[in-house]
Amino acid sequence: MRRRDFLIGAAATVSPRWAFAQSRSGAAASPLIGILALNAKVGNDARIQDFVGGLAQFGYVDGKTATIVRRYAEFEIPRLPSLAAELAALRPDVIMADTASAIKAARDAAPTVPIIGASMSYPIEQGLIASFAHPGGNTTGMASQLDGMSGKALELALEVVKDVKTAGFLMNTASTMGSLERRDLEAAAKRSGIRLQVAEARRPDEIDGAIAALATAGASFVILQANTVFTGAPDRVARLAIAANLPTVTISQTVNMVQAGIMLSYGVDIPEVYRRTASFVDRILKGAKASELPIEFPTRLLFAVNLRTAKALGITVPQSILLRADEVIE
Numbered sequence: 001m002r003r004r005d006f007l008i009g010a011a012a013t014v015s016p017r018w019a020f021a022q023s024r025s026g027a028a029a030s031p032l033i034g035i036l037a038l039n040a041k042v043g044n045d046a047r048i049q050d051f052v053g054g055l056a057q058f059g060y061v062d063g064k065t066a067t068i069v070r071r072y073a074e075f076e077i078p079r080l081p082s083l084a085a086e087l088a089a090l091r092p093d094v095i096m097a098d099t100a101s102a103i104k105a106a107r108d109a110a111p112t113v114p115i116i117g118a119s120m121s122y123p124i125e126q127g128l129i130a131s132f133a134h135p136g137g138n139t140t141g142m143a144s145q146l147d148g149m150s151g152k153a154l155e156l157a158l159e160v161v162k163d164v165k166t167a168g169f170l171m172n173t174a175s176t177m178g179s180l181e182r183r184d185l186e187a188a189a190k191r192s193g194i195r196l197q198v199a200e201a202r203r204p205d206e207i208d209g210a211i212a213a214l215a216t217a218g219a220s221f222v223i224l225q226a227n228t229v230f231t232g233a234p235d236r237v238a239r240l241a242i243a244a245n246l247p248t249v250t251i252s253q254t255v256n257m258v259q260a261g262i263m264l265s266y267g268v269d270i271p272e273v274y275r276r277t278a279s280f281v282d283r284i285l286k287g288a289k290a291s292e293l294p295i296e297f298p299t300r301l302l303f304a305v306n307l308r309t310a311k312a313l314g315i316t317v318p319q320s321i322l323l324r325a326d327e328v329i330e
Helices: 003-012 016-023 046-057 077-089 100-109 149-160 176-192 204-216 234-243 255-259 270-285 307-312 319-324
Strands: 032-037 067-072 094-097 115-120 139-143 166-171 195-200 222-224 248-250 264-268 301-306 327-329
Touching: 032 046, 032 077, 032 100, 046 067, 046 115, 046 270, 067 077, 077 100, 094 100, 094 270, 100 115, 115 270, 139 270, 149 176, 149 222, 149 248, 149 264, 149 319, 166 176, 166 204, 176 195, 195 204, 204 234, 234 248, 234 307, 255 301, 255 327, 264 270, 301 307, 301 319, 307 327
Parallel strands: 032 067, 032 094, 094 115, 115 139, 166 195, 166 222, 222 248, 248 264, 301 327
Antiparallel strands: 264 301
């Protein structure tokens, strides 16, 4: 076969989505990748940067081999639909959404565009997918929640903090995931013979009052929901909790959480999850269908301890805990 004939035949087999990307601004056009984030643009976009870094590993570099358009809702869930509509109007080839609320907004605004969920918790219960093996629809991505994680975080806290009668749970009531984590924690607390006291915060500026309420209610420590309101403002949470003499535990493992002063962190490696999310974009752009890409799960759980915070709170961390920790900040 002559080279010219081969090239013509190959062009005819290019996936419709990639061909559409090329038609946007010429034969050498790069794909347009949308990002819809519930979190804030300034100071809280570390996970988005992890995702963008993952894209670069697959050769998608913003301004060179791809166009990456970001929209941040600044923790305002009502803003997500209009931001999703803005992205949809740009006719992206794929959209990465960072939370269940963002995924739903993106799906409503762009029902035919592949949606990649980063760090999805309870995706079936939240109506994001049909099943892990066969997501269906136009949504797939990375899971961030493994069975038993919430209960294990509670158990670890009980090994460090003694004579506990009440554990606190700080949650964002605007998040469906919060109610699911609360369900699991209440079951774990019941098994341990303690009470779970819940406090609510939908925005970072509501954290102060929520922590004060937990301290007043007699909580011995506070477990933080794996939500961007809290993971996006770890310094604020840690500072307020230490001032209220409350040890903190987060059900997600990120370096910035423990470095910021959170005492215990247990969960999946969130930065790595976001970097791996980029692999879904790569496969989509190469012709795969979101409905046929199984949900992927984290491959490791990490446990971190901040001894500086423990010391500030007058807590002696048992050696058995330190030996199990993947990271200890002294």
